[in-house]
Amino acid sequence: MxxxxxxxxxPALRTVAMPADTNPAGDIFGGWLLAQMDxxxxxxxxxxxxxxxxxxxxxAMTFKRPVKVGDEVTVWAELLxxxxxxxxxxxxxxxxxxxxxxxxxVTEAIFTFVALDEQGNKRAIAR
Numbered sequence: 615m616x617x618x619x620x621x622x623x624x625p626a627l628r629t630v631a632m633p634a635d636t637n638p639a640g641d642i643f644g645g646w647l648l649a650q651m652d653x654x655x656x657x658x659x660x661x662x663x664x665x666x667x668x669x670x671x672x673x674a675m676t677f678k679r680p681v682k683v684g685d686e687v688t689v690w691a692e693l694l695x696x697x698x699x700x701x702x703x704x705x706x707x708x709x710x711x712x713x714x715x716x717x718x719x720v721t722e723a724i725f726t727f728v729a730l731d732e733q734g735n736k737r738a739i740a741r
Contacts, residue, residue: 617678617719620708626654626691631681631709642681647707647720648672654689655705659727662693662701663739666730670700673724679709681720686710688717691725699736700728 627650635646652669659667681687687709694702706722731737 620688620717620719621690621692621706623690623692625688626658626705627689629687631683631685631687633683636683640683642683642685642687644677647677647681647687648675650687651689651705651707651721651723652725655691655703655725656727658691658693658703659701659725659729662696663727663729665737666732667701667727668730669725670728671726675721675723677721679718679720681707681709682711684712686712687720694724696739696741698738700726701739702726 629650631642635642637643656667687707689707692704694704703725704722705725707720708717709720710717729737729739
């Protein structure tokens with residue numbers, strides 16, 4: 615995936631960074647952004663697995679650019695692989711400044727989700 619162009623798929627999540635989400639430096643708190651990425655990846659994994667999922671791993675993240683208050687944050691979740699009970703997604707977050715049409719890549723990571731049954735046990739993913 616290019617750092618210049620967002621994925622050519624439907625976004626998994628779109629939101630606006632608000633003042634309550636800032637760190638002491640005035641930028642958006644990295645934990646808030648991670649949570650948005652986890653939500654987006656989890657939504658995609660639930661659709662793909664047709665049921666409940668849980669995040670079991672997140673590969674290393676590097677924050678390339680800050681997110682500012684008022685930025686539109688768009689998160690894409692690209693399915694990489696489906697195992698017997700797990701799914702791996704490349705989840706990338708992009709910012710669109712308030713008065714711009716261009717997207718700027720903020721970060722990405724590989725998220726692994728496991729499919730769960732109603733009791734919280736691993737379940738097979740129907741293919």
